[in-house]
Amino acid sequence: MPKEYKTPMLDELEKGPWPSFVKEIKLAAKKNVMSNDLLGLLERSYNERLGHWKHGGIVGVFGYGGGVIGRYTDLPEEYPEISHFHTLRINQPSGWFYTTEALRTLCDIWDRHGSGLTNMHGSTGDIIFLGTKTDELEPIFKELTEAGFDLGGSGSDMRTPSCCVGPGRCEWACYDTLQRCYDITMKYQDELHRPAFPYKWKFKFSGCPNDCVAAIARADISIIGTWKDDIKMDQAEVKKYAENGVDIFNDVVLNCPAKCMKYDGDKLEINNNDCRRCMHCINVMPKALRPGDDKGAIVLIGAKAPIVEGALLSSVLIPFLNIDDDEEFEDFCDLVEEMQDVWCEEGKNRERVGEFIQRVGMGNFLEAVGVEPIPEMIAYPRDNPYIFFEMDEDEEEEEE
Amino acid sequence: MAKTIEEIADFMFKQVSEAQEVSKKLKPGDLTKLAIKAFGDEGVDKKMGKMAIKELVLSGKCVYTYFGGSFLELPHREGAAND
Incomplete structure (x- = not known):
């Protein structure tokens, strides 16, 4: 019978209209003992204002140096189910496009071998599997690769693009x-x-x-x-935006960081030479403006x-x-x-x-x-380049 | 005579072993630099260093570890392993 933890501090994080990770861990805890112990340890950490995790170390899958982030608690006797709680990073498909079948496969693998908790997706972009034991790493890796997935990057490597x-x-x-x-x-x-x-x-x-x-x-x-070329503009659509209540002068022209737009109440003009390609005007009026063709x-x-x-x-x-x-x-x-x-x-x-x-x-x-410095290599648009350009002999003579 | 990948891997293994004896950790990049320094005139380059590291890891003689950065070490039981 899994231990039952009182979690008054975590319960506070379930309140409000927004999604709650506590709610999700509690759901997982109903069928997974690792998630249950995680609730207990997290409540304790909140009370003590102290983390109980050790991060990094030696764990991984054979031949790889990345993709597994080792995690152990310093309280293994009290929370035995999460004495190991390693994270796996799994290389996500480009643009995070999945079939439902692929998602079910991933979740089934994780339910069999880990806490069942995922982070879809981590700030790295990877699929994150949160919490498993060292002995489960190779079996998970085997099943993932059989399903066409691979681990992502971690440590001093190229991270998952x-x-x-x-x-x-x-x-x-x-x-x-x-x-x-x-x-x-x-x-x-x-x-x-x-x-x-x-x-x-x-x-x-x-x-x-x-x-x-x-x-x-x-x-x-x-x-x-x-x-590289000019923003494509449809003046008829600009008019429609104005008729539908868009304040083109205040919301578009005045918010242009390059101040390269003019609007006389009828026609919008853009000085494309000064445009910084920031997308602000295009975002406000997507039917009227579009990026160029080049x-x-x-x-x-x-x-x-x-x-x-x-x-x-x-x-x-x-x-x-x-x-x-x-x-x-x-x-x-x-x-x-x-x-x-x-x-x-x-x-x-x-x-x-x-x-x-x-x-x-x-x-x-x-x-x-072996790259030649050029004026576009600037810290901020329309700012001074941080490259100091040296004149060659001809230029120096010309200058004199 | 040109060095083989196995010979470079053996050299790297020795470096890792010696470093570990004095509680020092070496990064894969350090090992490649050491190998080039020792055998550069025998044609050892970064690419060969990389292959030797792969050989070391796939043979199980060394493992990657992470302690703030990634290192190559001899396999050992981790202090915090809780096993």
Whole structure:
């Protein structure tokens, strides 16, 4: 008979109209002893204001260095069912598209071998299985691979690449995020499963500047869709938006970060040379405005969340890449490998590539990876470049 | 004479063993650098280092561990293992 825990503090988290993880753990606890002990330990942690988990360690599946995050409690005698409570990261399909059959298969595997608790999906993008014992890891892995799934990344490896739904569901996608995310995942299987970097390395693919996977804030390499030509405009639809109550001047024109729009109450004008491709006007009036036809991606480098050091947003590395073109994509991969080589050679332990660039300077980094600095490599749009351009002899003479 | 992957793996295994004796942990990147330093003039490069690490792990001689970062260590019982 499983122990019954009183959980007054956790119960507070069931109140309110929003979804509650406590409610879900309680549901799972009715048929899973691990989830039951988890409730008890969590209540205790809330009371003591103290975590009782040890994270990391030696556990994993044979041959892989990532995908399993070891977790043990320091109170195994009191909560024996969760003395081991390892997390598994499972590589999600590009854009998180599943059949119901695939979801049932995943859940059945997890019900047989773990706590039954999942996180769909973790902030990494992976399918997260929360809580299993060491002895169950190989059987889970075997069943997952038989069902066509594989573990994702963890530790100092290439993390599971993730992408937005892209052209699968979104009309704004400026390139095929699903395809390129899949290509990178398959091309770098060794980097994904066998950690060899100074620290984690993340690719995230967003189809347009709305950046639904928040690549610019999280990924070491952010690949964000954009376009080079003019925003496509339908003036008749602009009028309809105005007639239907959209305050075009206040909600669109004044919110344009580049201040590149004019609206005289009848006609909308955009100075496309100054447009920052932020998508704000397109989001407000999707029937009237659309991205241009000359589409591709902007590649940025160096974002990270605050763990060891503070947060960084990524900055421009390649202003425009026709990433759907196989040749340009291969060139991009070559550059990525060059950057990884430099980072592996010179990077410190637990130093993300963005921090590495901050330490050595972007100019030196670009020189080391063989990329010419260009004015588009800026920290913020319409801001000063942080590259100092050196004049060659002819330019110096001209200047004199 | 060019080094084989097995020879590089043996060298790396020795490095890991010696490091562990003094409670030091080596990252896969450290091992590759050490192998290139020792045998670079015999043609050992990053790619071979990577293959040697794979060989080490698939042979079961070393395992990946995570303690803030990823390391290669000799298989051992973890202190916090609760088994």
